[in-house]
């Protein structure tokens with residue numbers, strides 16, 4: 001099992017969208033791909049066709065002995081997913097307290113799924129520091145930081161770097177981290193400038209293929225499918241395929 005943490009210092013950059021679309025792209029290479037939603041917004045499931053009013057998810061469980069295997073949904077896109085679930089404030093507080101009390105909560109649950117050795121798990125997280133991010137960074141093998149081509153994203157890079165170093169430095173099973181630029185608009189000078197600055201300052205950690213801003217991405221979400229199934233030849237599908245090939249080449253994600 002290879003675990004990829006999809007993270008960002010800032011909200012709304014496209015973590016959930018990238019997680020869903022990348023998972024569908026990686027699944028086409030053959031390995032078993034599972035996505036886990038660790039964000040109380042509970043939005044990842046919508047990319048895989050789960051009904052809006054379906055409430056089930058991991059946040060409805062409070063004990064480490066509860067089984068995630070019962071919550072694993074099989075999508076029509078070669079990707080299995082574990083939704084966060086729809087919970088009220090009382091349930092969420094209880095769930096989060098349970099996580100705080102169990103430092104290895106995520107690791108224990110993922111290992112209990114007994115996924116094949118060559119399988120890939122992508123984990124969507126809320127923006128910035130959180131107890132979810134702590135659990136993920138203590139266990140993930142790879143960090144994928146999603147950025148937007150704007151000044152706010154650029155200025156928050158030091159904060160996410162310091163979190164990654166805090167939790168991952170010295171861990172033998174941490175292969176490394178990288179950055180992907182999402183919602184690139186090459187017609188905008190600012191986007192091109194931020195791209196250039198990121199490329200020169202992040203060096204080999206920056207994935208040279210960006211994911212372009214593409215209407216098909218939002219339309220695919222409205223149809224509750226990954227973009228590669230919605231529009232096979234659009235620019236975002238092409239970009240996501242390139243990003244998955246880059247991850248494969250640089251981190252050997254697929255055997």
Ligand SMILES: Nc1ncnc2c1ncn2[C@@H]1O[C@H](COP(=O)(O)OP(=O)(O)OP(=O)(O)O)[C@@H](O)[C@H]1O
Nearest residue numbers: 011012013014015016017127183212213214217218
């Ligand atoms: N490449 C893209 N092209 C067009 N629209 C995009 C693209 N990527 C994301 N979006 C849109 O941007 C919005 C935010 O995306 P998303 O919800 O994935 O961000 P997020 O980082 O997960 O947000 P949060 O921090 O709130 O969890 C959504 O409406 C999504 O459809």
Ligand SMILES: [Mg+2]
Nearest residue numbers: 015016039043
């Ligand atoms: Mg999100």
